[in-house]
Amino acid sequence: MRNELNPSQISLAYFLIFNSEYGLKEGKEAEKVFYYYPPDEKIEKQVRIAGFCAGMIRFTQTFKSRKPCEFVHTEKIRIIINQLDENFWIVMGLNVPISPNKVYESDLISDQIYMSILKQIYKSYKLFNGIIGDCLEQLGHIKLRENLKIFFDDYIENKLNVHDSDIMNTFNGLQFMSLDRNMYLKIQCLLNLLEEKVSLVEKVVVMHQDQVIWSGLEQEDVSSIYGYLKDLVIKNSSIISPNQSTLHAKFLVDDKIQKILTSTPSTSNQIPNDEIDQEYFEFKKIYFEKPKHEQYYLIPYNLAKLTFFIFIPANQTFKLSLLKEIDEVLAKPMISFLQEIAELQMKRNMNYQEEKEIKYIYFNRLNLAQKSTLNNSKDMPKHLMTLISQLSKDLEGCTPSGEIFVKSGKDYWIACKKSDLREVYVVVCQKNANLTLIDEEVKQLCNTDFTNIFFME
Amino acid sequence: MSNTPNKFDQLSTNSDTEFKAESNDENFIPIYDSLHSNNQSPLLHNFDQVLQLEEDYDETESKSSASGEPKFVLNQREFDENELNVETKSDLTEINEKNSSQIFSDAEDQDTQNEEVDLPVEQNDEWRSQSKHVFILSESGKPIYSLHGNEVKLIAFMGLLQALMSIIECDNENKLNFVVAGDHKIAFLHRSHLILVCVSSEPDKCVEQLELELNYCYNQIISVVTLSLIEKIFSRSHNYDLRNKLTGTEKLLTNMIHRLKSDYGMLLNCVNSYPLQFETRDQVSRIIAQQITPIRSVLFGLLLFDNRLVSLIRPKSRNIHPVDVHLLVNVITGFDTPKSVEFTWYPICLPNFDKNGIMYAYISHLDESCKTCLILLTGMCDEEQSIELNECRKRIQQKMQTQNIFQIMNLKLKDNSLKLDQIGVSELKHFLFKDNKVFQYFVSDYGLPYSQSLEEQQRIFDMYQKLYHKLHNKTNSLRIIYMQKKYETILGWQTSNFEIYATFSPLVTKDITINAINKLLEFTQKNKSKIFLSSMPTLPR
Structure with missing residues (x-):
């Protein structure tokens, strides 16, 4: 996201997370700010902005507003404020774009769109780290600051794109793939079979490229994780024919683990397979909100354009054998699905008309x-x-x-x-x-x- | 002269507007230019004329400031300059002393207040739940006005407002515009040493409306104090308590804020014109023009009926801005003048005419019901003038009486030719038509069920108000808005010639709405001479 600043575009002025209960003592105000971007900003300015936001929040509460201060419109900067947890606040400041005749075009920034983006950022954080208040309890404030820095620096630099946002950001919707009833039933059957044979499997999301075919998650969770899954699929889109795909490629794991997965028990010269536990595979751990706040392993299983995302509770232990079981159940039917979907798409493309005016x-x-x-x-x-x-x-x-x-x-x-x-x-x-x-x-x-x-x- | 005691009876404080008209503040941006960029003059027949006049206006203004040419520079002759200087100086030192002592006592007050059981106003539940607040303070955070609660008790709160404002402004010359918190919207306006803040939880009010309202409040203050005096006072003592200059006019602010709630003219930047047969209007105008032409000091003559404009006589080269007319009407409606009073003088600054100068409004009710009101604006006011204008007023009164005009005007209230049902589309429930050439509007009566509930009528006003600001959005201005909602379908349409806002029953089809709009345009065209003021005689000045 750190692109050269173009004044005619909406750009990020600053981004911060602060806790209104910290830094109350004089001289220690800087403790209020838990995260600040850009990182090289003077500490005085960081404190001033956090203090201003805290003041604004208190000010709006004077009037019994149902929500605390959400948007501050200034001529040059739009400030968007959202409450994360009891005392934690996340703030995004955007530079208002300037028109060619040097007028600040405040109306080009939609409050709704950027509030959604701000909320989405925290949802992504929560997905991997859990609720920020819990993190503070578990990690203490010094560790939490480090943790926030790692996550948000990466997010802001690589994922946040403030100038190309539109209404789709507020929907945070999913793109579904429409299939005919038969196909849909077949996939349902396969999912039932998977849950039957591999009892640890609790939730599954099925995607074809970046479109969702089936989701077993709650609405809120699926909208927070959809972006991540999409990225994962795009990053790993393989061109290997599904018949030749190896186990490690299917599970989208590192080369390091490749050896273990491909070796047969007899030839293994390192750790015996049975002793490799779930942590070894470095599957991502993810927090879901619904029905209750819980952590899961996310195990992707990919064949060509089709991906099954399998969620297993993080308090369970599993070994290599589990991955093999999954492979056994899914591999064959998935190959035939791929074929059928390809045929379906062929048919649709025939009907597809020229791009419309509307x-x-x-x-x-x-x-x-x-x-x-x-x-x-x-x-x-x-x-x-x-x-x-x-x-x-x-x-x-x-x-x-x-x-x-x-x-x-x-x-x-x-x-x-x-x-x-x-x-x-x-x-x-x-x-x-x-x-x-x-x-x-x-x-x-x-x-x-x-x-x-x-x-x- | 039995009437002389009435002179200044309402605003004795205003006698200290002894200063020279100064128009050297180039930084000042004309208030309404930004908001209603093209709408400078209300009663002109086309845009070219508007532009022409704007040029004229600029010229005269710069001329007057440069050479002190007396044609339209008001209020200069009367005061001795030396006297003025001495007076203001002593005045200011006194104020300074007063202020410094006040700061101490305020600080003490606060301390004791916090300890006492008596909570500060901002912790009072009733105060906090008000759906609308307007605060006016000086740049240094000194309270000037609050719609609810005593502004003096809000000194700490006003300080917070000032602090929030200054944090933003310190940063790279930024400007705080507004804040949104759920249904609450808070608009800020910082202009010429004054900070105006409006807090509203009315769900139907948009921020642009709050900003418009603050601009009216600002103009109201200027109309009492004048811009040059504000500049002068605060450049000498930024801690000055401006309430000294506003005493007695707070209720004008309050009145203004209440009127803004449902006044279509104030929303549309239009004069509220009173519908009348062309012939009658012409008669009235000619009577007034005839009588005031010989009195050289009278610049404008306005005749209002029911607080709406019947006739406006103006000099050939000058015009009066709708906002200035609203300020005048605000004086009439804001003070509860006893009906026995024959006439009043009210010194007023019309910010869109000359934001630095004072004019004198001779206000007199002509009939017993006090519905007909004559306003004569002059550049000076003394006893001689009073006698002259009184005579003039009596002659106007007489002529109108002999020609039976009061009766005709009263009858017009019951005229059926302008009723909604004349349009003949039953789905059309209400409409508002603004003519962009003459800056006047026409508002229909309400169809059922709206005619029976004031609340519903207010709801329509609020919907139009939203449509208006959507159509006039700076970056996303729209031509047409058609909205089908739960209780009604509403339409907003603007062209360079007119604006229409209309309410239909909810399940109306688009064909019916288009048909209704065409009929509506026919209707307004047909009745144009009745609805609007046009071709008024002008004064040869």
Whole structure:
């Protein structure tokens, strides 16, 4: 994320985590700040910003607001504040972009989008480290500071991209792969079989490339882990034919462990297989929130484009034999699935039409399914994406269903429709259109692309 | 002269506006320029004229400041400069002493307050739960005004406001605009030594509306104190207690804030015009113009009925900004003037006319019901002037009486030709039409079920207010908004000529709405001469 600063783009000004109960004594204010980015910032400024945020939070509470201070709009910097745990606060400061004629364009930063991003950052932290308050108890504040630095430095430098964010960040939805019923049932059967044969398996997520086929997780957990799983899949997308894939490649483990996995018990000259315990494989440990706060091993099992993510409670012990059992159950059926899915996709591609003029985003809040033909947000004016996120906020006020049509500038129309928990946003760029014409267009789109989904008229 | 005691009766404090008009503060950005960039003049027929006038305006202003050319520079002749200097000096030293002693006593007060059972205001539950607060303080954190609670008791709280503001401003000349916490929105405005803060938990108010409201409050203060006096006072003593200059006018601020809650004219930056037959309006205008033309000191003549503008007589080259008209109306509605009073003089600064100068408003109610109100704005005010204007007013009153105008104006309230049902679309429940050429608007009556509940009508106002700010958003300005909501479908549409805000029943189709809008446009076109003031006679000045 540390790119050269372009003043016409939204960029990160600072990022901090502070605890309002620390650093209360005079001269020790710096203890308040648990993490600060950029790391080379003067300590006085760090303290000043943390102090300001703490002051603002207290100030807003004077008026019995239901939520403490969330957004501070200043001319040059937008500050977004979120409470993590009782006394922990996470703060993100964004540089307001400047237009070519040197005006600060505050309205290009959508509060909702960046609040979602801020929340998502902590969700990722929580996934691997657990609740920050618990960490403070377990590690003590010095260790926690180190721990935060490792995680957030990496996240901010490599994963956080503040200038290309859009409405999809607020949905945090999943891309589902739609399969026909038969396929779906077959996968269900296989999952049942897996749980039957390998009793330690508790939860499974099945993905085809970056699309979800099946998730056995709670809604909240799956939305926090989806990004990580997607990255994992993309990083390890192998071109090896599924028949030849080796065990270590299937489990996406290190070369170091490769030897153990490929060696047969008889030829092993190092540690006997039976003594290798679960820690040895260095599988990631992950915290889930629901139904209760618990830690799991995440064991990926990948064949070509298909990946099964298997979750085993972290308090269980397992050995190499477990991995072999999994392989035995999954390997064969997965190969045939891959073939069937490939055929299905072939068929779909035949039907796939040319890219349409009309772009849309669909989101279902119930199952987090999202679908978008606006994949490349760059081909839309930036302010339209901000507008969509504003409209999404307005749509919240339309209960249980409603619609909003707006015309922005000369030719852009945005139509939003909502039915219970489903929402669709359609962008039409058309000269000399009028309300009825756009209405027709949207109706047509709903008829072709959302045949099974009911939208109120 | 039995009436002379009434002179300044409302604002004796304002007599100390003894200063020269100064327009040398180049840093000052005209208040409404940023908000309503093109809407400078209310009663013009086209944009070109607006632009032309703006130029004229600038010229006269710079001329007046440079040469002291007396044409529109107000308030200069009356005061002896030497006297002024002596007075202000002694005044200020006194204030300084007072302030320093006050600081000590304040500090003591606070200490004792915390110990006492009597909680500070900001811990009072009722105060904390108010849905709206407005605070005004000086840059040094001295309280000037609070909508709820005694501002003096809020000194510590105001200090916190000032501190939060200054932390942001210290950093790279940044500016604090607003803060959001759940449903609570807090808008800040820092302008010419004053800090204005609005805290609102009204869920339907958007931040832009709060900012608009703060701008009105700011203008209200300027209208009492003038910008140049504020600059002067605070540059000499930044710890000055501005309440000394505002005594008695706090209720104008409060009145302003209450009016903003539901006044469409203030929202749309329009004059509230009173619908009247073209002929009658013309008659009224001619009577007033005829009478005030010979009195050289009168710059503007306004006739209001029911606090809405019936007629406006202005010099050829100058115009009056809608905001300034709202400030004048605020004076009429804000003070409970006894009805027996024949006339009042009120010194007022019209910030969009001359933010540094004082004008004198001669205010008189012409009929028994006190609905008809004549305002004459002059550059000076003395006994001679009072006699002259009284005579003039009496003549106007007489003529209007003989021509039966009071009666006609009263009747117009019951006129049916402007009713909503004339449009003939039953799904249309209410609409608001703004003409962008003349800066006036027309608001329809309410259809069922809205006509029966004030709450519902307020809800419509709040929805339009949101639409208005969406249409006028700086980066994302919209042309059309069509929203189907739970209880109604609303439409906002702006073109360069007009703006329409309309409410329909919830399940209306788009074809019906478009049909209704077309009919609505026909309707307003047809009734234009009735609804709006146009082609008013001007004064040859």
